[in-house]
Amino acid sequence: MPKATQAEVDKYKSKLPELLPPDQTEDAKAKRKKLFTDWDPNGNKKLSLAEVDLGLRQMQLHKVFRKPVIIRAFNAAKGVSNRKGSSDDYIDRSEFRLLCSYLLRYFELYNMFDEIDDSDDDRINYDEFERSLPLLKKWGIDIKNPRKVFDEIDANGGGYILFDEFSEWALKKKLTMDK
Incomplete structure (x- = not known):
């Protein structure tokens, strides 16, 4: 897939924290809860890398979130939770805020990398x-x-x-x- 143009990146840059809210406010928590549910099509309360990728595609963010960004963010967030039943292979609900944070951070890093x-x-x-x-x-x-x-x-x-x-x-x- 071709890279996003700078105009496409700029279009989403300011919207991303609203679309993938990393904050701990009640509003952000409610948005993340809905987003997690939307991205969890089989309802098993955990997300695979493929489900995260599909969720970003459904939000029309697949052009600005390149595969390396998604993979790095997913790997950084998965398995962080020490909750019973959590898995090192999936993102559970308690790790989802971290995933959103990591997606935003690696998005920025990728854009820096791409600029160089x-x-x-x-x-x-x-x-x-x-x-x-x-x-x-x-x-x-x-x-x-x-x-x-x-x-x-x-x-x-x-x-x-x-x-x-x-x-x-x-x-x-x-x-x-x-x-």
Whole structure:
């Protein structure tokens, strides 16, 4: 599936916290409860990765939520609950708020990653990384030794930074577009 255009991303960016409410207000809880029920077609009170993906498709969010975002958010949220009957393979209702939070956070990280990835090949080479230094500074990190940092982020040593590697690093560094 083709990536969302910047206009499509911008259209949804401000609406996402309302559509996937991570807050702990009564209104947000009620919206999440309905959303969870809508995404749980078989009523088993747990969501698989496929059900989360389908739920986002039904909300017309599949173009802005790329697969890597959904997978990272799902894996970060699943199994967090220590409730009896919870599973490391599914999201239960007690983990759903976290899933919404993670979807929003990984959405932001993917957009940062995508902004650096000039070639749109879903990986960042060293030249792209080096050109992104002013952007990274704007987002909250001033890099003095780009080669060293690039090699640290490129955990598998493949010569490219993949989204998983970038997001793990960005979370540790607390990068945000809103600095």
